[in-house]
Amino acid sequence: MTSITVKPAAAIKGEITVPGDKSISHRSIMLGAIANGTTTVRGFLRGGDNMATMGAFRSMGVEIDDDGETLIIHGKGLHGLNEPGDVIDCGNSGTTIRLITGLLSGQSFFSVVTGDQYLRKRPMKRVVEPLSRMGARILGRNQGSLAPLAISGGALNAIGYESPVSSAQIKSAIMLAGLYADGDTSVREPSLSRDHSERMFRLFGASLETFNSGVTVKGGVELQGQEISVPGDISSATFFIVAALITPGSELLIRNVGVNPTRTGAIDILRTMGGSIELLDQREVSGEPVADILVRSSRLKGCAIAGNVVPRAIDEFPAICVAAACAEGTTTISDARELRVKETDRIAAMATNLRCLGVQVDESDDGMTITGAERLSGGTVESFGDHRIAMSLSVAALVSEDGITVSDTECVATSFPAFFPLLDKVARG
Ligand code: S3P
Numbered sequence: 001m002t003s004i005t006v007k008p009a010a011a012i013k014g015e016i017t018v019p020g021d022k023s024i025s026h027r028s029i030m031l032g033a034i035a036n037g038t039t040t041v042r043g044f045l046r047g048g049d050n051m052a053t054m055g056a057f058r059s060m061g062v063e064i065d066d067d068g069e070t071l072i073i074h075g076k077g078l079h080g081l082n083e084p085g086d087v088i089d090c091g092n093s094g095t096t097i098r099l100i101t102g103l104l105s106g107q108s109f110f111s112v113v114t115g116d117q118y119l120r121k122r123p124m125k126r127v128v129e130p131l132s133r134m135g136a137r138i139l140g141r142n143q144g145s146l147a148p149l150a151i152s153g154g155a156l157n158a159i160g161y162e163s164p165v166s167s168a169q170i171k172s173a174i175m176l177a178g179l180y181a182d183g184d185t186s187v188r189e190p191s192l193s194r195d196h197s198e199r200m201f202r203l204f205g206a207s208l209e210t211f212n213s214g215v216t217v218k219g220g221v222e223l224q225g226q227e228i229s230v231p232g233d234i235s236s237a238t239f240f241i242v243a244a245l246i247t248p249g250s251e252l253l254i255r256n257v258g259v260n261p262t263r264t265g266a267i268d269i270l271r272t273m274g275g276s277i278e279l280l281d282q283r284e285v286s287g288e289p290v291a292d293i294l295v296r297s298s299r300l301k302g303c304a305i306a307g308n309v310v311p312r313a314i315d316e317f318p319a320i321c322v323a324a325a326c327a328e329g330t331t332t333i334s335d336a337r338e339l340r341v342k343e344t345d346r347i348a349a350m351a352t353n354l355r356c357l358g359v360q361v362d363e364s365d366d367g368m369t370i371t372g373a374e375r376l377s378g379g380t381v382e383s384f385g386d387h388r389i390a391m392s393l394s395v396a397a398l399v400s401e402d403g404i405t406v407s408d409t410e411c412v413a414t415s416f417p418a419f420f421p422l423l424d425k426v427a428r429g
Helices: 024-036 046-057 094-105 124-132 169-177 196-201 235-248 265-272 314-325 337-341 346-354 386-398 412-413 419-427
Strands: 003-006 013-017 040-042 063-066 072-073 110-114 137-140 146-150 160-162 182-190 208-211 216-220 226-228 249-259 276-285 288-296 330-333 360-364 367-371 379-382 404-407
Touching: 003 063, 003 386, 003 419, 024 040, 024 046, 024 072, 024 094, 024 146, 024 169, 024 196, 024 226, 046 094, 046 412, 063 367, 094 110, 094 124, 094 146, 094 169, 124 169, 124 216, 146 265, 169 182, 169 196, 169 216, 196 216, 208 379, 216 265, 235 249, 235 265, 235 276, 235 288, 235 314, 235 419, 265 314, 314 330, 314 337, 314 346, 314 367, 314 386, 337 346, 346 367, 346 379, 346 386, 386 404, 386 412, 386 419
Parallel strands: 013 249, 040 226, 160 182, 379 404
Antiparallel strands: 003 404, 040 072, 063 072, 110 146, 137 146, 182 216, 208 216, 249 288, 276 288, 330 367, 360 367
């Protein structure tokens, strides 16, 4: 297990880019693989999660050329995937396993999907149940609620599904299965989760309608390969946004970041806390809003976080917790029960780690209350094998008394392989 010690920084300065968006990178391979013709992808994120998706589609006979810059995916059409010769290993990636399970439900072959020790603990019933309703036969551990999952797919019935949680993974799994169903498949969620699937389905020529917090996909419509430019991942950018906000004297420009409104909850929350964050040169690339983000250090104040903003910031809570720990007053997070079933239980993990740094944290079932501290003490904290926990605590170290050692940092490679060198660079100005 690798441990990394991050020292306090004088200021965070410079101009950076962050790696490509993880969600968009996954979807570009999935849709490229089942489209007709070739799909070209620039800015693809070469992290562990996305490489798992690439491996999965290669194992189903999809040719993907990768020169280290650009991917060329040779699409096989809706019905051209081959039965994989072995179990598909999704690694740590919830998006890979859940979305692929939807796609495999529509294939007339047998497949098995699994993942690492963390993924095999995460809930799968949330996709198995609606996909089974569509006619897929899916078996898994613990009555189909845990991976490995064994899938016998084939002709599917269209359904209308009311998801009990706002989840882009549930929505997208059903949308992918919907491409193979005999009619119009609809998914509605309590409030809108990230809509990258909706945008990319449209780009590839799927027949799709969106309404309030729902989407309808027509089955049997062939997709056409596209050229995609993946913007920088706002979830990766958020670590640097928080780093610049909490470290006095900082000014940081992050270029070419995806600012899809279903993903910018953290910007809204951090601005409410008093953060100086400007979106410059807003534009649209491959159907996604993109901007450059200018951040200046700010005196943050605690706030209440609840409701519709939660799914729009769902992956950013570890970083938001660090901002709250450095803010004046109290921050209350609620309606965020989903954090308990991420790569690790992120409520418990952040509460444990922030307490180690001398911060007062009270956990609730669906969130936590964090009382800002004058100063974070140093010490050793744990990632619990979760990339976002590791990166958030590394950011907290920048304003700690004498540095923080984060243990088990290999997991950072799932979404941001070059995180530590980049943090080091901006911390040295
Ligand atoms: C993702 C959806 C979110 C998010 C995950 C990526 C996606 O998960 O946490 O990192 O690409 O669809 P949920 O749908 O479970 O909220």
